[in-house]
Amino acid sequence: MRTLNDYFLTARLDDVSAASSVNIAVPDDGKIIKIISVLGGAITTANSVVTTAINGTTVTGGSLTIAFSGSAAGDIDTAEPTAANNVSEGQYITFTSDGGSSTTQPLDITVIIRR
Numbered sequence: 001m002r003t004l005n006d007y008f009l010t011a012r013l014d015d016v017s018a019a020s021s022v023n024i025a026v027p028d029d030g031k032i033i034k035i036i037s038v039l040g041g042a043i044t045t046a047n048s049v050v051t052t053a054i055n056g057t058t059v060t061g062g063s064l065t066i067a068f069s070g071s072a073a074g075d076i077d078t079a080e081p082t083a084a085n086n087v088s089e090g091q092y093i094t095f096t097s098d099g100g101s102s103t104t105q106p107l108d109i110t111v112i113i114r115r
Helices: none
Strands: 006-013 019-025 030-039 048-054 064-066 076-079 092-098 107-114
Touching: 006 019, 006 092, 030 048, 030 064, 048 107, 064 076, 092 107
Parallel strands: none
Antiparallel strands: 006 107, 019 092, 030 076, 030 107, 048 064, 048 092
16 A cells, blocks of 8 residues: 555666666655566566666665566566665666566666655
8 A cells, every 4th residue: 555655766777688777866765665667578588687776775675587487568576675775865776687688678667665
């Protein structure tokens, strides 16, 4: 259940199969409570792992494993960080793919932050 104290940020990795990253600015203090991704289409060869960091510090429990086996457009993956997940206004969150998979596919990411 969401509260009025939750806010949402979104980001897109244009190609989860490439070693790449995307940054999003943090507009308000809070704690990352959940990270949700949706895959744009099937990936092949291997899983891609997407890590989350705040100003360069890795978020504990904030990694997403995007499985290639049986993957398809609309696949959802989630992570619920357990530590190093507090954010402050003016910081930035980085999502980095290890590029482990093949086949160019976008990955849309939503971050839920509780004030």
